[in-house]
Amino acid sequence: MSEAKRSEPQIQAGDEAREDGEELLVGPVGGAPEDGGLDLEGDIDDKRGRRRSKTMSRKEIARELRRQRAFGIVDPELEATVREIEASRPRSRAECANGPRPCMFIACKHHLYLDVNPATGSIKLNFPDREVWELDETCALDVADRGGITLEEVGSIMNLTRERIRQVETRGLAKLRTIAEDEPRSPGGCGADDLLD
16 A cells, blocks of 8 residues: 555544535544544554655665756755754764764764665665654664663664564674684683673
8 A cells, every 4th residue: 555545534434424425524634633633643653563664775866866956956055054064073982972962963874863775875764754853862872882772672773673683683693603713712812702702
């Protein structure tokens, strides 16, 4: 079912009807439930749980940028703002550790709002239905500084299921074991096997 069809209000059999035969929705469509309206977004999210991440290909992004330039849509004021933000962007963890949260630098590789695939250049929006300032956590380094957390907590932070987080953890530990087995052992020193245990 397309996204447009999901967002259209569905009239149920029990809805009120006018005398002239037209069906009547009680309250404003899309309004808050307490105002008498239908909470369409809430209904959709309740049925599906969470919104899945959305990936945009590099070609799709380049095509959109070319289209904007062809029509003269690129705003010079926006470009100036982007340059100003880029100039104030922290260059190290020491500069950003005590910075404002939520972090506005989504281009940072540690930001949780989006992921960039270095091989393909595609961008994955982890939270397509939320804005950056609506996230509880925006920096993976802040989460790591807190210490160990459960698979459920990691899943909610990264918009993934608990099972997918477990799979990624298993794959990462297997890679670490492979690296540890390939390293030469130092006599009397701390080996890589000691780090995994």
